[in-house]
Amino acid sequence: ETGVTQSPTHLIKTRGQQVTLRCSSQSGHNTVSWYQQALGQGPQFIFQYYREEENGRGNFPPRFSGLQFPNYSSELNVNALELDDSALYLCASSHGITNTGELFFGEGSRLTVL
């Protein structure tokens, strides 16, 4: 186990609704990254948070937003859900942004949009 926990593990929403996904990073890690993995594809980088500030964003619209809290846990919010938002959402934690090391991933939150 990586020590990264995500909730909920599964959820079903309908088009137009909003969803919040949560992630607790591994102890000692101050950086959280979120990835979207559609079925049968590789993960795609959504954004990264470092010390409560967004530190880089992938090619995702503004309706994808996030937060990082003082304890370094994080939330991913998606507004106005679309069918194509159905995917596994993975959270990864690491320490710092000036080095490049191993990312520790959670088991993901599987979102189904009907």
Add this chain to the structure above:
Amino acid sequence: AQKVTQAQTEISVVEKEDVTLDCVYETRDTTYYLFWYKQPPSGELVFLIRRNSFDEQNEISGRYSWNFQKSTSSFNFTITASQVVDSAVYFCALTEAAGNKLTFGGGTRVLVKP
């Protein structure tokens, strides 16, 4: 823009056979890092290996080995004497010098039969 291509979508082998996974990447950066991750059915991505762009030395770690060739932008990964527990989806990934913002390939599903 960075891009990672894994041409093999699925490989099926019998236990104890060797498995080689291909990965080709594109980047304009002169400093970058390459990774291999394993994704078992549980969903979390498990770090396997990392290599930076200045180190083309190929190594062996247990049953894993890799072949990094900068001249052909390839970073191939081999599992020696495969086991049933190696069955998973394997992802090759690339990131710039710092920051852990990974670009993943589409993945290769490995099925090891007893």
